Amino acid sequence: MEYRAIGNGITDDYQAFLNAWTRICETVGTSATLVIPKGKTFLVSRISFDGPCALQNPFVQVDGDIVAPTREGWGVKRPSDRWITFNNVNGLTITGSGHINGQGSTWWNMRDKNRPSALTLSNCNNCQLSWLTHVNSQRNHISICDCNNVVISHINIIAPEDSPNTDGIDISLSQNIRIEHSSIGTGDxxxxxxxxxxxxxxxxxxxxxxxxxxxxxxxxxxxxxxxxxxxxxxxxxxxxxxxxxxxxxxxxxxxxxxxxxxxxxxxxxxxxxxxxxxxxxxxxxxxxxxxxxxxxxxxxxxxxxxxxxxxxxxxxxxxxxxxxxxxxxxxxxxxxxxxxxxxxxxxxxxxxxxxxxxxx
Missing domain, CATH: 2.160.20.10 (Single-stranded right-handed beta-helix, Pectin lyase-like)
Known part of the structure; x- marks a missing residue:
């Protein structure tokens, strides 16, 4: 909120998220926390949180809810295959009581091959993802690509049984991945x-x-x-x-x-x-x-x-x-x-x- 996020679920808070991430990533030290506060709903368009970071252990506390634009509000004819991406970030922790909602129902009937994955970790090592609820992704709820040593625990993934290609967790080109103490119910x-x-x-x-x-x-x-x-x-x-x-x-x-x-x-x-x-x-x-x-x-x-x-x-x-x-x-x-x-x-x-x- 210090970076002028609105949190009303209507206004795109992309720039506030990106500015806050830039500040965290550039912080010199071992740890700092980006807080997404409880009681707010943040509409965020396609975004990439990029590293490498000066900060050794970035910590993202997601207690509020994050929602994607609908397909109609995505803004491009051929959308990216990713919605929220953490790229080349090591030592990352993402946790909290919040929801990550892809609003996928506006995509499912279209069978669009360019539907994005909701949350992607790409080239991220020594990371943890825990306690969040992931809902109604456009495609995969969580994608792990080219990562080493990632622990996913105590998460809840929910989508209707007839939602197409909504994998819970999709893993590729990765090693030393642990998934534990979680519940996943989707259409794939x-x-x-x-x-x-x-x-x-x-x-x-x-x-x-x-x-x-x-x-x-x-x-x-x-x-x-x-x-x-x-x-x-x-x-x-x-x-x-x-x-x-x-x-x-x-x-x-x-x-x-x-x-x-x-x-x-x-x-x-x-x-x-x-x-x-x-x-x-x-x-x-x-x-x-x-x-x-x-x-x-x-x-x-x-x-x-x-x-x-x-x-x-x-x-x-x-x-x-x-x-x-x-x-x-x-x-x-x-x-x-x-x-x-x-x-x-x-x-x-x-x-x-x-x-x-x-x-x-």
Whole structure:
């Protein structure tokens, strides 16, 4: 407010936010705080908070609410793919009791490919994001790109089940990312893990509605993608389209390896366990290559599915899915007797219901 923000939800407070950030970023020292006060609603148009900063540990306290312009008020024919961006800022903490509202409903029916992600951390290291509520993003609620050592905790992400492509957290080209003690319910993946990621840990998460936790899609347009060391533990899926999912395109290259889903509970999940190496295949071309999937463990997974096929391993004949381990799994169908579908997968299954015939 010291930089002449209005906070009435109508006037664009872009310049006040930018001026306050410039002052914080240029402060010499170890810490200083940018306060977005409670009881105010700040309309902010597309903005980038850029570093590097002289300040070692910028702290952003979001207790008020931040709202985006509607699509009609965005002001350009081809909008940026980002709304709020923190770029090249290290040691950043963003926390508070406020809401970040993308007003995405004005975008969803348009299926605009240029819909922006609501909050993006780009090339930011040693950062924390916590306690905020993220609502109705235009596209992804939170995007993490080219970052190292980011902790996301105690957040709440909310969007309608039918809102298109409103991923909760989308991660790419990043490592050492922790997501914990949070709740995500959207119209797409609760968490999407894309190429260039490693050492991703997801713990104590409620997911639903949405499309579950997805690794991929990987290898689109013949691209080489790699993902490794992804570990998902103590997650509850409720009413989601998918639970644990890995999806890759035919013709891609690279690998997804050293992945685990452990202690997972399911409540009416349509596809509890699905690995698809033919994602968006048109079945008209001869498969020449595929992203290799290996060393994947599913353990301690229990609950119900609204589908008859509760374990679906649709793998590549060119690069079969190897070293899969299934242990202590019991998934029941609310429709009929649960079954599995398994093609070109190799590994072991113990104490697993339903039986997975292609595993020993």
């Amino acid at each position: 993946d609760c968490v999407a893990i894309n190429g260039g990621c490693k050492f991703i840990n997801i713990t104590d998460l409620n997911c639903g509605p949405g499309h579950g936790i997805s690794i991929g899609s990987l290898g689109g347009d013949g691209r080489k993608d790699t993902v490794e060391e992804v570990h998902v533990q103590n997650v509850h899926f409720s009413g989601t389209m998918n639970g644990a999912r890995i999806k890759t395109w035919e013709g891609g290259q690279g690998f997804a390896r050293n992945i685990s889903f452990d202690q997972i509970t399911l409540a009416e999940v349509y596809n509890p366990i699905v690995i698809d190496q033919h994602y968006f295949s048109d079945h008209r071309t001869v498969e020449a290559s595929a992203v290799a999937i290996r060393d994947v463990t599913f353990s301690g997974i229990r609950g119900t599915s609204t589908n008859e096929i509760v374990i679906n391993l649709n793998c590549s004949a060119v690069v079969p899915f190897t070293s899969i381990v299934m242990n202590n799994i019991n998934i029941q169908s609310t429709k009929s007797v649960a079954s599995s579908d398994c093609v070109n997968a190799r590994g072991t299954a113990t104490a697993t219901f339903p039986n997975v015939p292609c595993l020993t």
